[in-house]
Amino acid sequence: MSQHRPGGLSELPEATVARLPEYLRALHGLAEAGHDTVSSEGLATAAGVNSAKLRKDLSHLGSYGTRGVGYDVALLIEQIEYVLGLTQHRAVALVGVGNLGHALAGYAGFATRGFRIAALFDADPAQIGEVISGLTVHHIRELPRIAAEESISIGVIATPAGAAQAVADQLVAVGVTGILNFAPCVLSVPEGVDVRKVDLAIELQILSFHEHRKAAAGSAGPTASLTALPGGMAGNGASGGNQEAVGS
Amino acid sequence: MSQHRPGGLSELPEATVARLPEYLRALHGLAEAGHDTVSSEGLATAAGVNSAKLRKDLSHLGSYGTRGVGYDVALLIEQIEYVLGLTQHRAVALVGVGNLGHALAGYAGFATRGFRIAALFDADPAQIGEVISGLTVHHIRELPRIAAEESISIGVIATPAGAAQAVADQLVAVGVTGILNFAPCVLSVPEGVDVRKVDLAIELQILSFHEHRKAAAGSAGPTASLTALPGGMAGNGASGGNQEAVGS
DNA sequence: TGTTGTGAACGAGTTCACAGCC
DNA sequence: GGCTGTGAACTCGTTCACAACA
Structure with missing residues (x-):
C-alpha cells in the first residue's frame, strides 16, 4: 500500500539520490554474475552500505521488492535507470x-x-x-x-x-x-x-586530516579517547564485479 | 572563553573537516590578493558557504577571530594547515x-x-x-x-x-x-x-537525475510542486583567485 | 520462515538569532 | 557599530525494531 507515486522525483532525499548510482553499479555486477534476485542484505553488502539504509532508499522509489524473497535485479536496474534519467543517453x-x-x-x-x-x-x-x-x-x-x-x-x-x-x-x-x-x-x-x-587535492587533504588525527592519538591527548579510532569509514563487503576500467 | 583545546582533533565534525580545505583555498586566494584580515561573511562568500556555517566550523578549531574585526588571514591559514596535518608534506x-x-x-x-x-x-x-x-x-x-x-x-x-x-x-x-x-x-x-x-560516472549520474527532475517538472506531475526547482545547489559568491591549474 | 517496508527513536548537521566583545 | 562565538530550534539523515506479507 501507499504505493509511492513514481512521478515524485522531487521528493527523493538528496542523500538517497547520491547512493542510487552505487546500487546501480552493484546491480549490474550481480546481473552479470547471473543473479535474478537479491536480498537487501546482499545488495547492501555489494554496494558498501547497511541493509536498513538500502531498504529505506529503495522504498522511496515506490520499491519493487517481494517480502520473503528480495528484489528482482533486472526490474530494479530498470527502475533506477529510469529515475536517474539514464534511459536517454x-x-x-x-x-x-x-x-x-x-x-x-x-x-x-x-x-x-x-x-x-x-x-x-x-x-x-x-x-x-x-x-x-x-x-x-x-x-x-x-x-x-x-x-x-x-x-x-x-x-x-x-x-x-x-x-x-x-x-x-x-x-x-x-x-x-x-x-x-x-x-x-x-x-x-x-x-x-x-x-x-x-x-x-581536497580529497587528499581530508585523508591527511585523518592521518594526522591517528598519529596524534598516539601522543595521548588530554582527552582520554584512546579507543581504536572511532568513526573510521572502513568499507566492508565483497568488492563487487569488475566494472569497466578507470585507467587506460 | 571555553578555549576549545586544539588537541581535540577527534572532536571535529566530519562535515567541518570536509570544508576546511575549501576555506584554506579561499584564504590563500585572499592572502595573495593582499588581505590581512577577513570577515566571516567575506570568507564564507569566497568559499561558497554561508557565514553562520563558517563561523561554527571555525569555532570548532578554538578559533582565532576578533569580534568587530574578523579573522587574521595568515593565522587562520596556519591553524587550518596544522589541523589538516599539511605542515608535513x-x-x-x-x-x-x-x-x-x-x-x-x-x-x-x-x-x-x-x-x-x-x-x-x-x-x-x-x-x-x-x-x-x-x-x-x-x-x-x-x-x-x-x-x-x-x-x-x-x-x-x-x-x-x-x-x-x-x-x-x-x-x-x-x-x-x-x-x-x-x-x-x-x-x-x-x-x-x-x-x-x-x-x-557517479557524479554525472547525480547530475543526470537533476536534469531528469527538471525536465519532469514541465510535464505537470500530480503533485503540484511547480515552483522553480527547489533545492538547487546553485553556488554563489566571487569565484576566488586563480589557484593552480587542473589540466595541462 | 525469511525478507521487505516503515513508524519511531536517535544523531548529525544547519540555520537562527542574539549575547558578548572589540 | 560591527563582528564573532554559541545556545537553541530545526531539518535532514541514519538506525532500530517490528508489523505486514509472500
Whole structure:
C-alpha cells in the first residue's frame, strides 16, 4: 500500500539520490554474475552500505521488492535507470583538454554508464583540431553551434581555475543546466543550474586530516579517547564485479 | 572563553573537516590578493558557504577571530594547515598509470597543496620504467621497499576496478592507512584504514537525475510542486583567485 | 520462515538569532 | 557599530525494531 507515486522525483532525499548510482553499479555486477534476485542484505553488502539504509532508499522509489524473497535485479536496474534519467543517453560537453581532460575524454566508464561525450572544447589554439578518442577538439567559440546540434545538457569543466568561471558562464548561456567542475574554485551560476565539484587535492587533504588525527592519538591527548579510532569509514563487503576500467 | 583545546582533533565534525580545505583555498586566494584580515561573511562568500556555517566550523578549531574585526588571514591559514596535518608534506603513492593515472601524476595541484607524489606503480610490464613528470614507474612488487624508503602514508588507486581490491590489500600491508580510490568498486579494508572514493560516472549520474527532475517538472506531475526547482545547489559568491591549474 | 517496508527513536548537521566583545 | 562565538530550534539523515506479507 501507499504505493509511492513514481512521478515524485522531487521528493527523493538528496542523500538517497547520491547512493542510487552505487546500487546501480552493484546491480549490474550481480546481473552479470547471473543473479535474478537479491536480498537487501546482499545488495547492501555489494554496494558498501547497511541493509536498513538500502531498504529505506529503495522504498522511496515506490520499491519493487517481494517480502520473503528480495528484489528482482533486472526490474530494479530498470527502475533506477529510469529515475536517474539514464534511459536517454545524455550528451556531455567536455571543456579543457589538458592533462585531466585527456583522461576524461578517454574514460570508457562514461559511455558504459549512460553518457556520451559529444564534443571537446579548449581555448588553446595549439589544441584545436587534435583528435582524442575519436573526437575533434573545437574552439570554445563553437560551443553555441555544437551545443545546439548535439543537444548538450551537461558540461564538464576541466580547465585551469582561472578560466572556469568564464567557461561556466558560456555553458549556462547555451542552456546547460548541469555542470561537473574539476577546477579548484567556486562557481557562481544562476538558480536552476546544478554544480557538482570534484577537487582531487581536497580529497587528499581530508585523508591527511585523518592521518594526522591517528598519529596524534598516539601522543595521548588530554582527552582520554584512546579507543581504536572511532568513526573510521572502513568499507566492508565483497568488492563487487569488475566494472569497466578507470585507467587506460 | 571555553578555549576549545586544539588537541581535540577527534572532536571535529566530519562535515567541518570536509570544508576546511575549501576555506584554506579561499584564504590563500585572499592572502595573495593582499588581505590581512577577513570577515566571516567575506570568507564564507569566497568559499561558497554561508557565514553562520563558517563561523561554527571555525569555532570548532578554538578559533582565532576578533569580534568587530574578523579573522587574521595568515593565522587562520596556519591553524587550518596544522589541523589538516599539511605542515608535513605527506608522501603519496600512486598506483595505476593509465589514462587517469597519467593525469594525476602530472597534476600540479597536489604539490602546491601539501602533498608530494613520491612514487608511481603499475602492474603492466609495458609501463614499467616509463618516466612521467620526472618520476619512474615501478612494478607494484617494489611497493614494500619504496613505501618504507619514502614513508608513504597515503595511496591513490587509479587502476581498473578488477585490480583495485588487490592493490588496496597491498597498500594496507605496507602500512598505508589512507586510500583515495578512483576505481568504481567498493573496497574492503581493515578498521583504522580510511577510504575515500571518487567516481566520475557517479557524479554525472547525480547530475543526470537533476536534469531528469527538471525536465519532469514541465510535464505537470500530480503533485503540484511547480515552483522553480527547489533545492538547487546553485553556488554563489566571487569565484576566488586563480589557484593552480587542473589540466595541462 | 525469511525478507521487505516503515513508524519511531536517535544523531548529525544547519540555520537562527542574539549575547558578548572589540 | 560591527563582528564573532554559541545556545537553541530545526531539518535532514541514519538506525532500530517490528508489523505486514509472500
